[in-house]
Amino acid sequence: MITKYAAGFISSHQRSHRLTKFTCQHQNQESRMWRVCLFAFLYLVRVDADDWSFPSKYDAIDGLECLLRYMSRTRKDLNLDGVFGVRMGEGELKSLLTSTEHRFSPELTNRIRDLLGVAESISSDAVPLLAKSAGDYFKNFRPVLKEAWQFQKFRYQIRKLDDRQIEFAKKTKIKEDEMFDEEKSDLCMTGLLGTGKWKEPCSTTDDCLKSMVLEDTNGYHVTHQLLYLSLARRMGCEGVFQRRLEKFEKSWSDLEMEKCSRVYVEMVKAEESGKLEKDVSFRDLFLESIAICGPLGFFQVLRPKWLGMVLAWQNESGCFNLGIPDYEDDYSEAEVREIDKHERQRKLLVDRILSDGCSSHASGLGAGFFAAYVHLYSLRPELLVESGRTFVPAENVAQIRSKLRRCSSNSAALDNPGKDTPYFISLIFVIVVLIGLWRWGKLRRRVLSFTAKLAQTRIV
Structure with missing residues (x-):
């Protein structure tokens, strides 16, 4: 028992x-x-919250779609600079789609592919029209319109501006007496292309080289210096130029870092001083600066708050209007002189004001601007958070996204603000x-x- x-x-x-x-x-x-x-x-909540925040990469996509739709409608009226801007945006989108290190959702991939198709269509239709209407100017710059323009010749690299260069740019006094000469800049660039009076590509003079590496420049001078460097790299002129740059004790990377640091400092000052609101024409330079330094990989110039600001500038039709308001009663005499000075400089650039008052030059730059944001923040969305956002009142965000929705058939700005379906x-x-x-x-x-x-x- x-x-x-x-x-x-x-x-x-x-x-x-x-x-x-x-x-x-x-x-x-x-x-x-x-x-x-x-x-x-x-x-997933972190990703989702980021996509719902303003601005997001989807806001940049919507802005780009609105702009390309406008340029598609007005492709017959675009000038060469406007079409070149579309080629810049095309290059950024193409580089993003060919990235082998990142995989995107089918929705995002298809949307970027659709935008690329629209950009290619605009360029292919506009270039033959320019051949008939732009004369010698088109003949001189035809090579830059042949295909999509990519600032980084090989693999896309994300770079950080040097803090020492930024501090140096803040302290350096700009040579205000040196007016930018657009004709001289064009002459130097045709030397790289081997067009115009030049018989061989990668041709230059000591005067051109000095002008293009000159320090203490600002405005359109510094952006055209960067364009010159980019064009030289695109034409395969690095070897020829590197030897000539040695006497200036500068490397290719040093020059890009130096020029984009100066661009960054100048744009920060313009924003903080209110110049971008007082001088509407200065927005053209702002767009050009970001559309060049952004694709070079300098992520600091692609500030989220600047994307939100430019989306607010964009017209209902999708374009950018840079008309000067009646400012005589609103600004001091010194401010009026400063605006007039910049406006005279801007008129040196080849622009065309379309029938609705939109700027072909600025709208083209807008394509490069938005595409640079789409490229960076599709690859590195965490930078959008780390760079920080400035608070935007809810009513302003609603207005901007409502505007984007009206001109963008695929816009998710209101119903689905920036959400990728698989994440949802x-x-x-x-x-x-x-x-x-x-x-x-x-x-x-x-x-x-x-x-x-x-x-x-x-x-x-």
Whole structure:
């Protein structure tokens, strides 16, 4: 009898031990599942919150689509500089799509591919028209319109501006007496192309080289210096020029860093001083500066707050209007002189004001501007968060996104502000799993608790 009772006690004890072990194992598994799901939930919420924030890369995509739709409607009226801007945007989109290191959702990939198709269509239709209307100017710059323009010849690299260069640019006094000469700049660039009076590509003079590496420049002078460097690289002139640059003790990378640091400082000052609001024509230079230094990989110039600001400038039609307002009663005499000075400099650039008052030059630059943002923040969305955002009133965001929706058939600005469908579906799935685990956990704990009590009763 004792032996039988002892065997029964041992058997009950073993069952209790197995039950306890089973309970602990499942509690550990449940705990691990909770941790995994919670991590996935927090990650997806972070991505989702970023996409809902303003501005997001989807706002840049919507802005670009609105602009390209406008330029598609007015392609017959665009000038060479406007078409070149479209080629710049085309190059950024093409570089993004050919990236082998990143995989995007089908929705994002298809949308970027559609925008690239629109840009290619605009360029292919506008170039033959320019051949008939632009004369010698087109002949001199035809090579830059042949295909999409990519500032980085090989793999896209994201770079950081040197803090020392930025501090140096802040302290350096600009030579205000040196007026930028557009004709001289064009002559130097045709030397690289081997057009005009030049017989061979990669041709230059000491005067051209000095002008294009000159320090203490600003405005259109510095942006055209960067264009000159980009064109030289595109034409395969690095070897020829590097030897000539040695006497200036400058490398190619040093020059790009130096010029874009100066651009960055100048644009920050323009924003902080309110110049971008007082002098509407200065926005053309702002767009040009970002559209050049952004594709060179300098992420600091692609500030989120600047994207939001430019989206606010964009017209309902999608273009950019740089008309000068009646400012004589609003600004001081010194401010009026400064605006007039910049406006005279801007008129040196080859621009065409379209019938609705939009600037072909600025609108073309807008294509490069938006595409640079789409490129960077599609590859590195965390930079959009790390760079920080400036608070934008909700009513302003609503106005901007409403405008984008009206001119962009695919805009997700209001109904689905910046959300990639797979992220949205994944987020819902994780929430459902978490709720299911919670409800199942409660039920299972009750069953296990009841079973454990029953086992203990049997032991007793």
